[in-house]
Each structure stands twice: as C-alpha cells, then as structure tokens.
Amino acid sequence: MAKTYDYLFKLLLIGDSGVGKTSILFRFSEDAFNISFISTIGIDFKIRTIDLDGKKVKLQIWDTAGQERFRTITTAYYRGSMGIMLVYDVTNEKSFENIKNWIRNIEENASADVEKMILGNKCDLDAKRQVSKERGEQLAIEYQIKFVETSAKDSLNVEYAFYTLARDIKAKMEKKQEASNPPGNRSGVHQLKDSDRQRKPTSWLSRCSLL
C-alpha cells in the first residue's frame, strides 16, 4: 500500500462535557459547524492530512466523551497520543477550573512528553463570557502550555491551533531524530513504524508448524 503521508500524528481532544470538542473537530475536519450536535458517547476519531513545511502530516484526531464517569474508558485511548488539546468553554467557569484536573489526568495516563495546548472555545459568545482571555493566558503560562481562544462556530483559530500543535510535535520529533546518532530514523517515528508493521502480513512460515 503506497503511503500517502510522511508522518502520522495521533491527537486527542479532552475537556468537560459540552465545551465543544466535537464541534472543533468537525470544523477542522469538515470545515463545517452544526448547531444541533449530539453528545459523544464512547470515542471516535477523524482524519485530516495537512501540509507542514513540505511534509504530508496525517492527523488522526480522537474525540472523547467529557463526563467524568466515562473516564476509565476514554483514558484507555490516551496511550500513544502525541498531542493533546485541552478544551474549555469561555462561557463556563467550571470547565475552565477543570482544566487543572484534566492536566493531572494527562500526567497520569499519557506519555510524559506529549505536546499540549489549551483552547478556550466559544469565544464568539462574548455576552455570556465568564472566563477572560487573560485568565486563560495566565493558566497557560502557569503550566507552560500554548494557549489560544477559538470559535468552532465562527471558524476562529481552529486551523491555527491544530497546525501549531502539529508543528510542535514535528519539531520535537525531528529534534529527537537528530539527537539519536546518525540520520537513522529511531525514536521519534515510533507511531509511523508501528502502523507500518500493522499492515505487513506476517511471514507465512511463521504459522507453519509440524502438525
């Protein structure tokens, strides 16, 4: 099977229920917005391949259910993700406060070097705003994570957010590659190698046994 991309990045959207994770993903993958979304049950993902500095980067973006009760299921999917979008709703104070809990959740379940970004969604609803942009920025500084306010509805900063996260992952990966001795492709491209391995059928003789 011919590979149609240079890199495959697995990303994850997390945050409280109703902050707009699915809307952000829908905006990014389909460039559309639907006021009557349904809540996410379980887990789903969407794919979009972007061009990043001449490289084709396939983004596999996982969307999760936000309610705490489902966390045992959703955290199972943290494994192997290379970038995480932490989403809160600027019109919902509680969802902002919970970002700290989500960060703790990541620390417990995702790999240590996962790239993170905080998104303050629904910034189009200025009249209902409960969390100022400054507070978002402050939180981001505190955790040394990049931050941007987005609006899935008005298509504001959604592209920017995903490109930024992807670029950071790519930079980190290439840095790792350089660090690991000759130009061999070692640690950084784990994900890619894994998916390659999956596609290859195992040697036929591996199943051949003397009855």
Added chain:
Amino acid sequence: MSSSSVEDIPEQCRDLFTQDGVLLKSCMGRPISDLNSIGMLCIVQNVDSSKCIEWRPNDLITIDSDTQDQEWAVVNTIGRRQRTLSGNMTSDYAAARARIIRIQLNELKTFKCSRNNQQMQFSTKPGVWHNTFYFQHGNAEIFVANLKNHVKTAKTRHDRNTYVVVEPNVESQELNRSFAELDIFTENTTDVVWNFVHNFKQRPYATTMEAFSKLNDIVYYGNEAVNGKRDVTEEVADLLTKSMSALEDATSVTRSDEYEVINVKPTLPPRPCIPRGTSLSTEKWEGLHDTEGRITEVEGVKQLIFRGGVANSIRHSVWKYLLDYHPWTMTHAEIKVLQKKRTEEYFSMKLQWRSMTEGQEARFSEYRDRKSLVEKDVNRTDRTHPFYAGDNNPNLVILQDILMTYVMYNFDLGYVQGMSDILAPLLLLLGNEVDSFWCFVGFMDKIASNFDMDQAGMKQQLLNLQQLLMFASPELARHLAAKDSANMYFCFRWLLVWFKREFSHKDIMRLWEVLWTGLPCANFHLLICVAILDSEKDVIMHKDCGFTEILKHVNDLSMCLDVDRILSTAEGIYHQIISAPHLTDQVCVILGIPTVGAKPEEPEEPEVPQAGPTNGNAVTYNPDMEEVTLEYNGLQISVVTQTVWALLA
C-alpha cells in the same frame, strides 16, 4: 521423557521467573482430566543449580496472589472443567502436586511461540511437541524473553516463532535446523506457487495435506529437487498463513508415544434462519385482555412481541406493560388508581427541584452540576427529529423536566450522559410527561448498571460480549484479540444506550420492545452485538483492520443496519449456541440458562409426527402440547405456546 509427575517438590528450589494465567492444553502421557486447567508457568532453579521449566496448577497456589487481575484480560473460552473435588484437602493438594509438569532445561530442544503470543509449545525430541500451554493474557512473549536468558537459542530460518536450543545437544540442533530449512516448493517455478494458491482456495485441507506429504518426501528421500530460491509473494504468504491457522483451529491433536489422535474441534451447528413474525396487532392486543382488563397470557404476549414487535398504534399501551409501569395482572380500574397515584408522586418530586431557590442552588454544587449537564444534553438530543427540532421547542422542556425529576427520584445515580438518548424515544411515542417518566424509570431499572459510577456494569458486559463472541465466532474474536481490541471498547456506544445511536427512530422502537421482553434468554442484547459483528466479520477480517480501523468501521455502521435481519441473525445465533455440543457453563451463565452440569435428565421424547415435507424443515403443531416446534436442519426450536398459536391462527 522430560515432563514427569513430581511427587515431592524439593524445598530448596528457587523460582527465577513466574507467569500466571497459563493453561495446560496438552501434555504427553497425561490424562485428559489434567488438561485445560489453569496454572502458573515458572522457570525454576533446582537444588543442584540446574534449571527447569515448571507448570503448577492453580489449586496449588494460594488465592492471595494479586497478580491475576483479569478484569480486562482476554479470557479464553476453552471449556474449563470444574473439577469435582473428592476427599479431604490434603489429598487434593497431593493430587494437585502430582499434576506439576517439569521440563529440564538441559533436555529442552525446541520451543515455539504461536497464535499471537497465546500459545507456547515445548519439545525435548525433534518433531514432537510434548507440552502445549495456552497464555490467557496473550503474553507468551514475556515468557520467551525470560527463557532466553537461561538457554541459548537460535531462531529457525523459516519460522520466526520456533526457537532451537543450541547449547546442550549439537546433534538434535542440526536436525532441527534442517527441518526449518526445508523447502516445500521443489519444482521451483512460480506456476507451482500459483497452482498452490488456487488449490488452497478450492480445497484448503487437501492442499495442505499434499504440501505436508511433500515435506515428508523431502525428509525421507532428500531434497535434491530443490534449485533456486523460493519467491513467494506476500499475498501467497498471507493465504498460506490463513489456511494453516484454519487447519490448526479445526483440529486438535492428542498424542501418546505410539499413536496420534486427530480430532475435529467441536463446531457450532448450522445457524437456523428464523423468519421474523408479524407485529402484535390492535385486535390481538385487545383480545388478550379479560373482561376486566387483566392480561393472563403474559409469556404468550411476550413471545409474540419477541417474534414480531408491536404495531405502532398500540405501542403507547403495550410499552407501559413491558416497562413495568402497568402490572399485567391489574384490571383497568386498578390501573386508573395506580396512574393517579403515580401522577401525584411525579409532580411532588418535580416540585422538589422546581421549588429550589436561586440561593439554594448557589450553595448546592452537586445539584447545579447535574442541572447544567442535563441542559447541555437536552439541547443536543435528537434535534434533527421534528419532535425535538427548532428553537424554544416545548418538548425539550419536558425532556429536561423528566430528567431533572429523575435526578430527584434517584439522586445516587443522578444524570449520566446517554440517559437523554434513552428517554427521547419514549417521550416521542408516549407524548405524556408522567407516562414517559415512569416508563423511563422502568427502562432505567433494566439498564441502571450501564451508568455505574465505576462503570463496572459496562466492563462486565464488554467482557461477557467478548466471551460470547469467542464461542459464537472464535475466528473473529481471535482476530480482534490480535488487533488489540479484545476489550471490545468499540461496542461501548452500542451497549450504553442499547443501540440508540445505531438505528433510526422507527427501528430503535422495534429493537427495544423486542429486547424488553427478556426473551429468549438473558443478555440477548449481547447476542445482537454478536450478530452485527458476525455479519461484519468478512470486512473486519479481510481488510485486516487494525485497532483504529475496527473502531471506525463499527462507528460508521450507524444508520446502516437492518433491524429485522439483525434480530433474526441474533436469534439464529442463540439457537446455535444452546444446541452446541460443547456449550460451556460460562456461556450458560451469561445467557441465564441452566448450566450444562445442572441440566436435568430429559426423558425420551415421544416421536413428533412430521407434518411438513421431507426437506428437513417443518413446523409441527400438536393441539395437546404446550409448545409448537419448528424444525430446521435438524434443530428443534420451540417457538410459541399453544395459546399464542391460537392467536396467530
């Protein structure tokens, strides 16, 4: 022979490495009763500092071992016999000790790790596998890695999973290597390869045997004909691998020193195709009530509904019975009284939260959180359906009020995502706030464990589903296990809201009312899952879907499923399972049917006169009998009771 019973365990043996969850699958010279028991595989250092591989049955190991957390593990379904214990504990212990198996490392010649790290075989003599172990958790590679620290090994050239122990015995090593390097395609050309592939498709078993006979020839008469290198394309490799495993799966081999018995593994009987019936009609429904309104033939009604569902015109009435709001035995008058009582009850609970002041709310965060969660979900529940569409739709307010009142009704459970999906079709059909609430309560009583705080109910169901699939469609279950999907997480949405997201409104009403009957067995909704997965088996397996592709494919099935076909398939699978000769207790427990051991001796049935033509499929009806028997391909299926038959007529 290396594997020998050990009467007494030397006290100074030291466990160098132990691994739990290892099942003894076959062992030369051991009685069948010793097989299929679970235990621990160890690498042990003997007193004289020589080492051996030791397998101990679990009966020997005290329960306090906490390493066996199998909550999410792949659990095999090889019929695990419940040993009948006789005598006192000490003799049991001695018996268990006698079942220990040891293989001295200095005698070990070859070992093999196969079936996606689920199986390990050991040999002390070339060409004969003395012991086979099954790794419940599919983690044999860990044992291999540790074993390699104690013996020097070389991989055979053509089978990556077979290891030859190189150190101790040079002679046998040579022999093993020659085995591995044999080439079965003696005639060289690619035509042969393609013929081979073609034959595999046409008659896999015969072709495999032919290949083996060639192998045999080479062993006996040398390998002169080999010239040039084999050039097998990956496609060929794939086909061969598949055929091999099909053959492996279909047979089991019992060996003793003198002979081999090759058994065909028990397979499920053919799946009967049971047509769906017609839905329960208004006339039938009315005819079922006695003069005062009681319904006495409850089982019969449920059978009818199970077979064909309920006509839409009477759903609003029938659902109240199916969801335990209206008791079957109540008269019309009694129901009227009950309704009045339940209405008052509802509004008093509603008043509890409606009368909450803003100040109270501000100091009651748990209540506030639930309220906001309900609001969020109500605003995104079935909004594309005309009944819930548009801004300021009053039906959304009712949806919200019912869910909020349910929070007061069951504050421990509160509101969990998915509940709005469960309620929406009920309100849509019943239209009435109070009726919808009490029907919702009845539905929630059936599926409350789906919403457990710790998700224990969901985990249990996913595990049960995996076990049922392993029994009903083992090939697919193994494929899923190999693709990191044995946890069945991709079925989470199906189970949480009983397929609400997978079907249209019209179809979900049909599916739910059939499932509410509780027929033909407990957990029939899990067989619905099995039916859907089984019908997607070819896609999932042929595309060689990985973990992500499986999830995607399953999620994308939403709104593409045929409810009647699935119900019919699920019922067929049910009959396949219960008439399987190798039905296990585990499966029986899941389906709530008497376990195999507990089955009462059935008296010889009098011969039922065949009414139909002699094609083997017939419906027989005897007015004196309580049951109507449908015969399909030799399977007898009891379908309806006498009364229902009369109703159907």
